[in-house]
Amino acid sequence: MTPDLIYGLTGIAVFAIGLVGALCAQDRLRRVLALKLCSVGAGFLLVVGAWRTPSAAPDPVPHALVITGIVVMVSATAVALALIRRLKSLEAEDDD
Amino acid sequence: MMIDPLTLSIFVPLFGAILTFVFPRVATVSALLAVLGTCGAVFVLALKILAAGEVLVPLGGWAPPLGITLRADGLSVAMLAMTALVGLLVSLGALESLRDLRQRQYFWPLWLLLLTGMNGVYLSTDLFNLYVMIEVIALGAVGLTVLSGTREAVRAGLEYMYASILGALLFLMGVGFIYLQIGRLDFAGLIAAEASGATSAALALMVVGLLLKTALFPLHFWLPAAHANATAPASALLSGLVVKAALYIFLRLSTYMPLPDETLVTLIGALGAGAVLWGGVQALRTERLKLLVAWSTVVQIGLIFIAFARAGQAGLTESWKAAAVLILAHGMAKAAMFLAAGRIKDEVGHDRIADLDKSEIRPTLAQFTFAIAAISLIGLPPSLGFIGKWSLMEGAMAAGYWHWVAVTMIGTLMSVAYFSRVFAGFLRFDRMRGELSEHKGWALADVAPLTLAAAAISLGLMAAPILSFIELGYPFGAAP
Numbered sequence: 001m002t003p004d005l006i007y008g009l010t011g012i013a014v015f016a017i018g019l020v021g022a023l024c025a026q027d028r029l030r031r032v033l034a035l036k037l038c039s040v041g042a043g044f045l046l047v048v049g050a051w052r053t054p055s056a057a058p059d060p061v062p063h064a065l066v067i068t069g070i071v072v073m074v075s076a077t078a079v080a081l082a083l084i085r086r087l088k089s090l091e092a093e094d095d096d
Numbered sequence: 097m098m099i100d101p102l103t104l105s106i107f108v109p110l111f112g113a114i115l116t117f118v119f120p121r122v123a124t125v126s127a128l129l130a131v132l133g134t135c136g137a138v139f140v141l142a143l144k145i146l147a148a149g150e151v152l153v154p155l156g157g158w159a160p161p162l163g164i165t166l167r168a169d170g171l172s173v174a175m176l177a178m179t180a181l182v183g184l185l186v187s188l189g190a191l192e193s194l195r196d197l198r199q200r201q202y203f204w205p206l207w208l209l210l211l212t213g214m215n216g217v218y219l220s221t222d223l224f225n226l227y228v229m230i231e232v233i234a235l236g237a238v239g240l241t242v243l244s245g246t247r248e249a250v251r252a253g254l255e256y257m258y259a260s261i262l263g264a265l266l267f268l269m270g271v272g273f274i275y276l277q278i279g280r281l282d283f284a285g286l287i288a289a290e291a292s293g294a295t296s297a298a299l300a301l302m303v304v305g306l307l308l309k310t311a312l313f314p315l316h317f318w319l320p321a322a323h324a325n326a327t328a329p330a331s332a333l334l335s336g337l338v339v340k341a342a343l344y345i346f347l348r349l350s351t352y353m354p355l356p357d358e359t360l361v362t363l364i365g366a367l368g369a370g371a372v373l374w375g376g377v378q379a380l381r382t383e384r385l386k387l388l389v390a391w392s393t394v395v396q397i398g399l400i401f402i403a404f405a406r407a408g409q410a411g412l413t414e415s416w417k418a419a420a421v422l423i424l425a426h427g428m429a430k431a432a433m434f435l436a437a438g439r440i441k442d443e444v445g446h447d448r449i450a451d452l453d454k455s456e457i458r459p460t461l462a463q464f465t466f467a468i469a470a471i472s473l474i475g476l477p478p479s480l481g482f483i484g485k486w487s488l489m490e491g492a493m494a495a496g497y498w499h500w501v502a503v504t505m506i507g508t509l510m511s512v513a514y515f516s517r518v519f520a521g522f523l524r525f526d527r528m529r530g531e532l533s534e535h536k537g538w539a540l541a542d543v544a545p546l547t548l549a550a551a552a553i554s555l556g557l558m559a560a561p562i563l564s565f566i567e568l569g570y571p572f573g574a575a576p
Contacts, residue, residue, distance in 0.1 A: 008276070011272075015265075015269055018265075019262075022258065022262050028254065031258055032258075035258065035261045035262060035265065038262070038265045038269075039265055039268070041269070042265055042268045042269045042272055045269065045272035045273070045276065046271075046272045046275060048276065049272065049275045049276045049279075059279075061162070061275075062275060065224050065271075065275075068224070068228060069227075069268060072227075072228060072231045072264075073261075075231075075235060076231060076234070076235065076257070076261050076264075079235060079238060079239070079257060080254065080257050080258070080261070083238070083242065083250060083253055083254045083257060084254065086242075086250055087247070087250045087251060087254060090246075090247040090250060091247065094247065
């Protein structure tokens with residue numbers, strides 16, 4: 001097994017774990033974390049795309065893509081967390 | 097140097113979004129100026145397309161595969177024009193209907209951000225760029241969903257957010273596979289690449305992600321609650337425009353990476369048929385007007401996928417046109433219908449279908465608008481919806497795929513049935529408890545939805561020019 005194959009398969013496995021969590025988890029926060037895991041898996045796979053034979057310099061394009069992906073995911077997570085907080089306070093108001 | 101209209105149609109709404117957020121005092125004026133500016137840019141672009149067929153702009157002068165190229169052709173400009181028209185009229189409608197200061201303050205930046213993403217999708221030629229744009233759309237769309245601030249809206253918005261992120265991440269995973277296999281992400285690279293196991297897996301991931309975002313049955317679970325609980329202008333934008341972005345990407349992908357075999361095309365059509373039947377049953381059962389309109393969106397999305405699959409794999413070079421016409425027709429008619437439903441709810445005070453005929457207040461113009469929009473959605477002549485349905489059935493019959501004709505017919509009958517539930521409420525006067533208030537419920541806010549509904553009907557008379565316009569620049573690669 002070459003290193004890039006190991007990393008690639010790891011990325012797919014991490015994505016799959018996140019996918020199961022996103023579909024099956026009941027808790028709202030858990031589902032956000034599961035989606036984060038998915039994004040880490042996808043990012044992993046893209047980084048593997050940068051790997052070339054050890055002597056050559058890695059391909060910079062996937063790195064740029066992963067950084068963009070991280071930025072996108074940070075904002076999406078922030079929105080999801082804000083919604084969860086708002087929903088929690090709305091539900092607390094209704095219970096009173 | 098003259099800035100080209102492609103760049104402008106993405107950056108004008110983006111700067112508009114920033115301006116309206118930073119200076120809320122002048123938000124309404126600057127937002128309307130930004131939307132008008134976008135309309136102008138799209139108009140100039142349409143003239144260019146009529147002259148040249150396609151326009152390519154390598155951003156910053158960098159050519160692919162390293163740089164990103166924007167490309168416009170007949171289909172993308174038709175989508176841009178529909179988005180601009182619906183956007184302008186919904187913005188005018190929102191002037192009247194958003195009375196709450198907080199809602200007003202956040203509506204404009206969110207909507208302009210959404211417009212940025214939509215226009216970006218229609219002009220991108222690069223898979224990663226598309227991923228970023230669908231995330232931009234998702235952020236704007238979720239914000240609009242929860243704008244009303246009620247518990248139901250926030251709950252539906254969170255569910256939408258989960259579905260949206262998951263759809264985008266499935267797409268991103270597909271993009272990763274493509275990059276590993278081909279080493280390029282632009283459409284030209286996709287066309288040149290040979291099909292392999294990895295590209296099929298990538299296609300599968302991307303298609304599932306897009307179907308989740310466009311809410312094709314059985315991945316539609318998030319849509320009805322999200323669209324029904326938003327405020328009226330937000331619902332109009334979400335149902336009329338947002339679901340079309342993922343649909344458009346799907347149409348494009350199916351040219352650059354053809355579905356590998358006939359079974360998959362049939363599967364897509366079968367899911368569409370499921371959407372038409374299940375959505376129809378739910379629309380017949382629902383108790384609330386806005387929920388009925390939302391379920392009708394599920395039905396129409398299904399219909400668009402049946403149009404895509406109408407003549408199997410061999411017919412894809414023609415079938416996309418039927419799907420595109422249905423997309424345009426639904427965009428205008430559904431935006432009109434949601435705005436009208438919002439007006440009816442505002443005037444009558446509730447949106448329970450069963451109690452509409454008990455109300456002494458009859459917002460006549462809004463009810464009329466609702467009915468004309470329904471004509472296009474049902475697919476009666478001469479509306480644009482009729483042209484779309486007709487070309488769906490014509491192609492299916494020519495290919496001998498009678499099952500698609502049957503499903504479309506059943507769907508049409510069901511849509512007549514569920515819209516009739518609403519018309520009965522509009523037209524019965526014998527169950528009122530008091531005197532009918534004459535001329536109540538006419539307002540300036542009725543103008544925007546009425547114009548949209550009239551456009552959805554009257555553009556059916558211009559079907560031939562529209563069909564030849566969307567073929568400009570050979571969106572589906574059949575260049576001579």
